[in-house]
Amino acid sequence: MEATVGSANTIGKLNSEAPVSKATANYKEQAAGKTVGIPFVEHPKMSMRDVQVYYGDKQAIFDVGLDIGKNEVVAMIGPSGCGKSTFLRCLNRMNDTIDICRVEGSLKLEELDIYDPKLDVVPLRARVGMVFQKPNPFPKSIYDNVAYGPRIHGLVSRKSELDEIVETSLRRAGLWEEVKDRLLSPGTGLSGGQQQRLCIARTIAVSPEVILMDEPCSALDPIATAKIEELIAELSANFTIAIVTHSMQQAARVSDRTAYFHLGKLIEVNETEKVFTNPDHELTEAYITGRFG
Amino acid sequence: MNTSSLLLTIVVLIAVAYFFGRRRSVSLADTSQGGYRNLNSLPFYYGTLTALWCGIPALLVVALWLVFDNTIIDSLILAQLPEPVRALPDGELGLVLNSIKNLAAENMTAGDPEPYVVAAADSLNRITAISQMAMAVLGLTLGMSLAVFSWFRIQPQQKARLQVEKVFKFILLSCASIAILTTVGIVFSVIFESLRFFQAVPFTEFIFGTHWSPQMAIRADQVGSSGAFGIIPLFTGTLLISAIALIVAVPTGLMTAIYLSEYASSTVRSIVKPLLEVLAGIPTVVYGFFAALTIAPLIRDGGAWTFEFLGLQMAISSESALAAGLVMGVMIIPFVSSLSDDVINAVPQALRDGSFGLGATRSETIKQVVLPAALPGIVGSVLLAASRAIGETMIVVMAAGLAANLTANPLESVTTVTVQIVTLLVGDQEFDSPKTLAAFALGLMLFIVTLALNYLALHVVKKYREQYE
Incomplete structure (x- = not known):
């Protein structure tokens, strides 16, 4: 991977002591800082440049530029409210459901402009799937939960094909052995960890190219978390994954590159090992050593 | 003092x-x-x-x-x-x-x-x-x-706090029992009066009779007033009008609710929802004369014109089940829309996000995720609207008439149970004649039907809850 330089902004030293609410002047000063490390890669699956996100008058994301390579796992970490989830939700336009949210900049899935006003979000979301923080199985049977995506996208014509997709997806999500005898019982009756794996199975049943995961393990116990992490590692063979997490150990375990967000800005992106052993930016170091966050 | x-x-x-x-x-x-x-x-x-x-x-x-x-x-x-x-x-x-x-x-x-x-x-x-x-x-x-x-x-x-709380708990309990005791009292009084009625008129005749004409002879030599107390025409009339009302209100109300909760911007919603609730605040007597003076003549004239055009020989009554049912349907739209809107809104956003995240369209999400999840509440709102329709009196009196016809034709005039209760009890009445006591028997029947409906609603809601949560 080759590091390219992002936006040609002047370098301003970021001040780690700056309080969040100080003033706009402070924000501007910090916004002038550019991301350190290797935010960009060659032949990215998704590439984002100069992304700004506003909630009403309040700006939540400042000048973020980031690439996600094919079959790469990129972890996004940072303190609460730093904008990592907001950024993730831009990648398949989930922010559209929030009326006051406005996104600027260039976001691309290969050659497709994600924020093209003429774009239909339905095929986009079929290509860029999403797993949420809280397991949210539909009030349907386990089978129907997984079959939901293939059905609405008309991916199958025969029941046997659908059965096959459901089985494969559940197998890949590591859930098949646990639920194969009760496919018709409600998905909401599963345990939290099983529900989250069901949601992952539901997502991969549509065969997306990219899977976005928004803190997928935050509601789960350590054993369920370990299973999901194992699953992420397996899925990365076939899927491109962007994962937001609060757990630095998790980021270290599952990701290839790690992006550190701070107050709406992307501070540093580097190979995961480097971020957690020898970060380039002092803010990153302060965060991973637990001085704040 | x-x-x-x-x-x-x-x-x-x-x-x-x-x-x-x-x-x-x-x-x-x-x-x-x-x-x-x-x-x-x-x-x-x-x-x-x-x-x-x-x-x-x-x-x-x-x-x-x-x-x-x-x-x-x-x-x-x-x-x-x-x-x-x-x-x-x-x-x-x-x-x-x-x-x-x-x-x-x-x-x-x-x-x-x-x-x-x-x-x-x-x-x-x-x-x-x-x-x-x-x-x-x-x-x-x-x-x-x-x-x-x-x-x-x-x-x-x-332990002053425990003692005070005990007293207040008792006060709350007695407030709750006022409602319960009143209900029990009403039920018993209706039952006892009905039993007196059934001593004069056989129960089977009341339940299975197809003719309703509650004119009792007051003097022995009076002619032309032999009482007939068959409730079937009344219940079919009630069902006919309620069915028309629900056919109007349920689709309209449900789609209004879907529009308001899923499609409308918050500005539109904040204007439309209170306006809809104004509909619920209009006194039913106002709906009644709207039905009698505007809708019923419209149906009569429009129908007459249509039949003439088709070359049919049919007359349309100026008081019809259709007029009463249509207006009653409009009246209960807010019950369906407002309650359904609330339950649809209560469906967690996470479920919608999950569906959108899989690339589902808004319509697929609504049909396959939101509505199934909100179904118990929607059923509840429809049944509430139905009990309003069954209990409604004023619109029927004014727009559908008093004639107890046994018919399924919505263009004829029919009457309902509640309307008959009113006509049996207004004016000077003897309280020991079957004519007056019939009102209590009708009330009892209505009570039983509504209770059965409520039980059914609870049952349906419970069944789906178990399945979905």
């Missing part, structure tokens, strides 16, 4: 008791050893406890006194009357008692009062004054002495 000033005095007494009770507990709280922390409860509770000790017994005495004093005074007065007067039958005795009371209260009678009436009126005035005074003295003494008793009992370790 009259009753209202007595009540006012008791209220003042309660306030005083609260004040002193609170003050005693504060002064007992030893500030050198942590102040209020020494008290088992906050000073507020000691004050309230003293106030309760004072207020509840005093008010109870006054209430019991007011309930029973009339009966007791009456019997005292009666005992004073001369022997021949006491021997009079009940009705005439009541008249005598009445004239005594009139003389005592306003000093006016018809003609010259008998001397024993004047004497009784005097003693009535005397006894009433004594009774008032006794009530005041007893109530106030009891309240004050118990307040003092309770005041002396205040100790830092007294």
